[in-house]
Amino acid sequence: MNKKIIEKNLKKMTNNSEGSMLKLMGKESWGGNAGRWKGLPCVGANFIYDPETGEILYFENPQTIPKELKGFAEGTLRIVRDIYFEKDSTLKKIIQNGTEKCRIIDSYLPKPISEEAKENLEISIEEYNKRYGFSDIVQTQKNFSNARIFKKEEIEEAIKEADFLKKIEKALNELQTLIVTYTELSFVKDMKELTAYYKVNFNAQVTYLKEILEHIKHSQNPLIEYERNEKNITKSIRYLLNIDHNLKNKLNANNFFKALSDASTIAFKNSKAEVL
Numbered sequence: 001m002n003k004k005i006i007e008k009n010l011k012k013m014t015n016n017s018e019g020s021m022l023k024l025m026g027k028e029s030w031g032g033n034a035g036r037w038k039g040l041p042c043v044g045a046n047f048i049y050d051p052e053t054g055e056i057l058y059f060e061n062p063q064t065i066p067k068e069l070k071g072f073a074e075g076t077l078r079i080v081r082d083i084y085f086e087k088d089s090t091l092k093k094i095i096q097n098g099t100e101k102c103r104i105i106d107s108y109l110p111k112p113i114s115e116e117a118k119e120n121l122e123i124s125i126e127e128y129n130k131r132y133g134f135s136d137i138v139q140t141q142k143n144f145s146n147a148r149i150f151k152k153e154e155i156e157e158a159i160k161e162a163d164f165l166k167k168i169e170k171a172l173n174e175l176q177t178l179i180v181t182y183t184e185l186s187f188v189k190d191m192k193e194l195t196a197y198y199k200v201n202f203n204a205q206v207t208y209l210k211e212i213l214e215h216i217k218h219s220q221n222p223l224i225e226y227e228r229n230e231k232n233i234t235k236s237i238r239y240l241l242n243i244d245h246n247l248k249n250k251l252n253a254n255n256f257f258k259a260l261s262d263a264s265t266i267a268f269k270n271s272k273a274e275v276l
C-alpha cells in the first residue's frame with residue numbers, strides 16, 4: 001500500500017478541477033446507462049490510471065481524454081448518489097431528500113494491472129466511501145426538516161432536459177443509420193458514381209453533426225449548448241437533405257431531420273432546414 005498515491009487518488013476524486021471525478025459526475029446523466037442501486041440513481045465515471053502504481057491520472061470519457069494521457073490503463077467506477085424526490089404531506093411541494101452524498105459501489109479494472117496498483121485503487125475506493133460516502137444501508141426514515149424544496153420551474157426544466165437528451169440519442173441513432181445507408185449505396189452499381197461525387201461533402205457533414213451532438217449530449221447545459229450551435233447544425237442538415245434530394249431520397253435523411261427537430265422546442269423554431 002502506498003499512502004501517497006492513495007491520498008493523490010482521493011484528491012482527484014474530491015476536488016472540482018478539470019480531470020476530477022467530481023467534475024466528470026457533473027457532466028454525466030444520473031440513472032442513465034449506469035442504472036439504479038436500491039432505487040437511487042447511479043453514474044459511470046471513466047478514468048485513466050497508471051497500471052503499475054494505481055495512481056489515478058484523469059477522470060474523463062475515452063473520446064475526450066487529453067492526447068498525452070492516451071495509452072494508459074482505463075477503468076470505470078460505478079457511483080450511486082443518495083438523492084430522491086417526493087411530495088410532502090400537503091402534496092403541494094416536490095422535496096429533495098437524502099444526504100446527497102455519493103458512494104462507489106463497483107469498479108472495473110481490466111487487466112493487465114499490477115497487484116500494487118490493484119491494492120492502491122481498492123484502498124482508495126474504500127477510503128473514499130469511509131471519509132466522504134454515505135452508508136450502504138439506505139435510510140428509510142423520511143426527514144423533511146432540512147430538505148431542499150425545489151421550485152416547480154426547476155422540476156420542469158429537469159424533465160425537459162431529460163426528454164431532450166433521449167431525443168438527441170434518437171437523432172444520433174438515425175444519423176448512424178443514414179451513414180450505413182450511404183455506405184451501402186456506394187456499392188450499388190447504379191449509385192456508385194453519384195455517391196462518389198457527394199462523398200467528401202457527405203462525410204464532412206455527418207462527421208460534424210456526430211461530433212457536435214455527442215458534445216451537446218455530454219455538456220453541462222445541453223439545451224443551452226444546442227441553442228448556441230443551432231445555426232451550424234441547421235446548415236449541415238441543409239447540405240445533407242440536398243445530397244439526399246439528388247440521390248432521389250434514398251438516404252431517408254428526413255428521418256434524421258425529424259428526430260432532431262423533435263428534440264427541443266428551441267430547435268428550428270425560427271428556421272427550417274429545407275432543401276436548397
